[in-house]
Amino acid sequence: TFLDGMLRQARPGDLASLRVAFVGAEACPQRLYDDFARLSGGGLLCEGYGVTECSPVISLNLPTDARTGTIGQPLPSVRTAIVSVQKPRQRLAAGETGLLLVRGPNVFGGYLGQGSDGGPASPFLHLDGEDWYCTGDLVRADSDGHMTFAGRRERFVKLGGEMISLPQMEAVLGRHFMAPAGQEGPVLAVDALEEEGQTVLVLFTTLPLEREQANAVLREEGLSALYMLRRVRRLAALPLLGSGKVDYRSLRALAMQEGQGV
Template sequence: MNDLAAPRPVAEFTAVARPAGTMLDDAARRFGTRPAIDFLGRGWNWGEIAALADRAAAGLQKLGVAKGTRVGLCLPNTPYFVVMYFAILKAGGTVVNYNPLYTEREIAAQVRDSGTTIMVSLDVAMIHEKIGKLAANGLFQRVIVCSMAAALPPLKGLLFRLFKSKELAKIPAGLPYLRFETLISGAAKPSPVAIDPENDIATLQYTGGTTGVPKAAMLTHANITANVQQVLAGSPPMDEGAERIMGILPFFHVFAMTAVMNFGVSIGAELILMPRLDMKMLMAAIARKRPTIMPGVPTLYTAICNAAGEGKDLSFIKFCISGGAPISIEGAERFERLSKCAVLEGYGLSETSPVVTATPPSGVRRGSVGTPLPGTIVEIRDPEHPERLMPQGERGEICVRGPQVMKGYYNRPDETAKVFVDGALRTGDIGYLDADNYLFIVDRIKDLILCGGYNVYPRVIEEAAYQHPSVQDAIAIGIPDTYRGQAPKLFVTLRPGTKATPEEILAFLKDHLNKIEIPKSVEIRETLPKTMVGKLSKKELVAEEAAKTAKS
């Protein structure tokens, strides 16, 4: 190794390894009477949220939750998510995050892979009907059902029950179902659990990894609490106990789990929760609550600008960070004109809890995802020879060291070994560090498609396409999309003697994929590109689409 290749030292920083559940205890102690959550007009303070989490933790322990018990959260952003997340950790269990938009097939696969035995869901039909079918097939020992109406302000809850009853699921009586109200009806405190922060797994966070096959990153209590400490150390000065964070990014996604929920808990901020993206409701909430911190993805900032108009004043926002996908210079500057504050960018992945870099508040550099967080070392390595560090300024694979880096992939030692080199995590992304230690991402090794901040795995789309009786070969790639950054496009060939139209294939896929994964278009071809050994090849199709974009 030569001096030029050595990674740059970062500011001295030592994270305190601690059980993740203690973050909520600290919030209750320091900010007990301060607002904690606003959910569509109903509020809770930090003391109330902590008390509910304690009661839920005691209820979980009564159900048998202990160290290593996998408890799933299949919830939108509601007070229940915050309460149950910390209840599971305080009971000693492991949180398994589920996307409520997943299909029944996708949820079932994750349940079996993770060993989830208890699922927490909402009594909204769109979500619960999938959980109910899996419960009927014996996949869960228990299903804890939370009431949407009970979380709303009293009048809204009554109106919801009266006029939106069709949106509510009918919950069967008896096992395996248990109402949230029953769960919290027992002891006020859980039995203490001895947590080893460095080794005990707090969260199984699913990611596609470098192969496109979803795997569970094992995030320890130390990983999660360290990353919160790192984000706080790298953030602008905060008025602890008085900030208000817009919580529209879904908490089941690792970005929001850390940068919104856990970060908000750590500074005693009020979390303004939205169960789904509805622009009318969002703009009303922004006007009513005047959030001071706005984490988001590029499409969210674009949507807010479109809804607000150029003359709107959002100068009460003093800190916002964009992640999940690159934000355009035009998009950042447009939002900055509304908010009068800089849009800072960050970079991370599920395997790093997730934040690796963030733009320093005093040094925005367009096109960069910022500098490494305190305590983090970013190395650029030769993708073909990862044992070799690249000189400063040269492109290579981004590799990461730090207290936020996962323990490994659950039940996948071979996959774990592949993503570590000399103790550093290989991200699968290509980038470089400039002379000031700013990281620039220039390409992706992975085939992931980034749709509005969500990871879409081409293999999932391809496998769904293969279930169509007429599809012979399938390739899914990402194509540029003005709103979402990227969108999936599917190329297929048909089996001899069969017929199908793109519209028919799209209709078929809608029953096999969630909304984010649905291709923007389907193109039927006579043949698809293949490598010399006969494998289907994506790169030719990617080049074709890039050429089309360049001409338009």
């Protein structure tokens, strides 16, 4: 989000001396890779990944082996494991998407009040005789160890027996429906709401989109019929966190206030 704002404001020549930039905190769209290379005259954009509890970097693309769309390889002192969401003690093979666990000197010792009455639950899982920090994020790794972020575990919803990825829907729609020139920040978000005892998928957007338009794009991209938006909610602006990410809690609160979800 922040890099996007910088690139939009850059004048010809402003970034001519810039060779490498590193981004994290949220998924980087292909458009930003292309814009950065164009405005810097061939500069390289490297994407990484981390969480606050891990000081905060876990993995990073290095300029010598950067792979667009991935979050790179774990830092040298960091160990990772990808395990089944349903069976957390079962490691997954390369190419399979699962829950990311982390060990290393960068991992914190626990939350204040952890395990006490009313305190936070332990974020650690026991695997192969060791305690691992559970990130709550889903990733997959190739045979070289480069990881691809697949979304937060809570950003998946089960419909018709299938796990539906809300970030995947957002990524597909985001490639087709972009912010108008001069507008910064995200312009759409998908969330699952409970309405009349049913789970429905709702698109929140600042764009003049119709439900039929959005669903047609999801079908064209090959997503199953379960990836079906029930309604579209137009907003003047999406609520954002301080990091620039969409504030989904506020979106749900807005839906609740208007009697359209919880």
